[in-house]
Each structure stands twice: as C-alpha cells, then as structure tokens.
Amino acid sequence: MKKFGTEKYIANLSIDCVIFGYENKELKVLIAKKKIGEGIWNLPGGYILKTESIENAANRILKERINLENIYLEQFRVFGNENRIIKSKFRELLLPYITQKYNEEDAEWITNRFVCIGFYALVEISKVNPQVGELDECVEWRSIKDIPEMIHDHNEILIYALEALRQDLDQKLIGFNLLPETFTMKELHALYEAVYDREFAMNNFQKKILDLNVLERLEKKFTGAQNKAPYLYKFKK
C-alpha cells in the first residue's frame, strides 16, 4: 500500500490549473484523462506543501505536470462550495480506485472537502512537453470550443479562468505569453479573436492596440516584395 504523504500537505486545500496555449488560431487548454472507468477528464492539479507558498505550489505542480518552469501564472478565483469533492457525483467512482492504491486514511483525506485555488497559466504550446500524471491515461490540448464534461466543478473553473484571461488580456497585456517574440498585427488580431471568441473590426483593433503604446514596431524585412510585407511588432519590455 502506497503512503501518500498527506501529512506533508495542507489538508482541505488544493490547486487546479487551467493551462492555456494558442495554436492554429485557436485557444486551447491542457486537460488530462484519468484511468478510471471509461476515463474521466480533469484539469491538472495538486496540493500545497506545508512549507511552500501557494505560488510555489502552483509552479511545482506545473513543472511536475508539463515539465516547464518560469511560465506565466495568475491566481484567478477560489472555489469553496461546502460540497466540493465530498458530495461530487464522481466521488463514488473515484473511491474504489483510490482505496486500491492508498490506505484508508489517505483515501479519506484525498476525497474530503477541498477548497480549490484556481490558477491559470499561459504557455507556448510548441515549447511544452506535457507529462502523463500517475493517475492519467493521457493529456491533450483541446480547443476551448471542444471541452468534454470534466470531473467535479472543473468545467465551471475553466469558465472563470477564461473570463479572467479576457479581463487581463487588455489590462495586464499578457498576450505576449501566447505569441512568438515578434508578430504581425494580423497575428495579434487573430489571438484576440480566439480568446474572446468573437470578431474585432481590424481598423478599430489596430487603433486601440497602438493607442496603448505598448508595441514596438520593428523594421520591415527586405523580401523582394517589400511593400507587401507586413510590419513586425514586439511588446516593449
């Protein structure tokens, strides 16, 4: 029987991560499928060591999960319903599996009520090599338009994360975490359309973004068809 080490972690408090990436003009989220029954989809998550801050815990969970350090992370909301996990319809499904692997006390600990701190992360998909967790069958990048039913309240957590990302995109100018270092106005425009899932008139968008005074316009690269080449931009440091 495996010893889970529940005494190392703060009880009743967990972290779940909504990991956003951007690829082929689509906003995507990294989700995992647990090896239980026909498979249960979930957001990657974990617990907080008694000796680490919540930010370090989120970073550690992401390092263990997707093998990447120093990525953009923001806490966005706490999910603290009194019935979280302990009265989830998935708890009965999970319990037999967990009691196979852990002793009774640890299984009880794991399926107790948990208040969850939601973090979202922004990553470049091409730089990420997602790891399959101990309980996972697979991990997948899925378009935000194609998210399956997930465990507990994870679909709700994703909705709040997306709302926070939209709010932060303008105010904190975090979009550059989803783009390569240099990009065209058209590429930035496509990112905004993907994140907000709606169209923006290109002229208004360009004016709004340039008015923010956060972009540095780079020289056009001589290509032989120079007057058709779009300008490249990067975010000012």
Added chain:
Amino acid sequence: MKKFGTEKYIANLSIDCVIFGYENKELKVLIAKKKIGEGIWNLPGGYILKTESIENAANRILKERINLENIYLEQFRVFGNENRIIKSKFRELLLPYITQKYNEEDAEWITNRFVCIGFYALVEISKVNPQVGELDECVEWRSIKDIPEMIHDHNEILIYALEALRQDLDQKLIGFNLLPETFTMKELHALYEAVYDREFAMNNFQKKILDLNVLERLEKKFTGAQNKAPYLYKFKK
C-alpha cells in the same frame, strides 16, 4: 479555559475582509484594534466552518462583525505565503494573550500557518453599526489615506483590495453600493476621485459614464431655482 471549537473549522484557512465605505468624499475602511499591548490594528476576519461555503463564511463573519446582511462582497485574492502568521513578528505578541484564553492546542491552531482568502465589501456607512469583536478594543472607519500599521500582512491585503475595487468599479459598475439610491453626476464624480485618489476632468468623466449607458436620468425636481438644479441619476436595474 475556553473551548474555541477549532474542530468545527477548516484548519489553516482564514478569511479577511476589507470593508469599504464612502463618506464626506472620502473612501474609508473599517479596521479594528486588538486589546493587546498598546493595541494592534487589524482587518476583521475569521474562519470557515466545515459545513459552509467560503461565501457564506464571509457573509457570516461580516454579520457577526458589523451586524449587516446582504451586502456587496467580492473575493479578490488569496494570500498564501508559507510564513503567513506562523513567522509573523506579531505572533510572539499574540501567543501569551491567546494561551491565557484558550487551551494549548487551540492556541497552536490559531497561530499556525494560515492561507487567507481576501474579500472586499462595499457598505453604506450610515446603515452600519460596527460591533466590537471579542478581542477588540474598538473599531473605526479610517480614510484610506490614514491607515496605521496593521498586523501580519493586512496592509498588503488592503492594497490589493483597493486595486481590485478600482478595477471592478468600471467593469462591474459596483459603485452604486457606495452611493444613495439617487445621486448627481457631481456626486458620482467625487466617488470616482476618492476611490482612485486622483482627479478626473468632469467633461470627460461625464461622457465616459453616460456612454456606458447604465444610468437612468430622473426628472429634475422643481425647487424654484429649477434651471440651476442638477439632474439626479440612478443605476439602471
């Protein structure tokens, strides 16, 4: 020796509340002074029953503290440094006082590491009758420009709350919680200046607010000097 009932609450997780009110063109915060030493200022806070949601816990704490129900509450950030409380310079000051009142186990529980969920509240000061808590000498409304040093990281919590309030004021149009039901444009303008602690040109401000299309303009009241009377507004439902 008093039994604190730590077994009723989730360990290592607390709530602190930044209660904003608006009076005499000043944004104010309700803070309390503990009966310890020369007095230690702090934000009102408390713990979460195992059987209640975090939102209900915040509401209960505010009801116990300021005797008001159904007020506007928003969670805004989690404070989860690994040294919170347990390595606070105030812990040594608190411990003798707490061990006088509680048994050793409860005193240990109370001064352990706590991850704190910050909520802010918006109230009408005239409708509030603040209660002195069990450990408090007094509670006071203090201008955000005149906040003393507070316990642990409470000054930092206040700074984050103020930032969240500023961000939400435009986006969630929550200002009406700080104003009487009807108000003049000048009164709304003064509220914005107090919250942001800076001046807004009246013309631009009026245009921006009216463009949001959230205000309903009421009839001018006949006063005998009608052409000088300002319009009254209220927020659309």
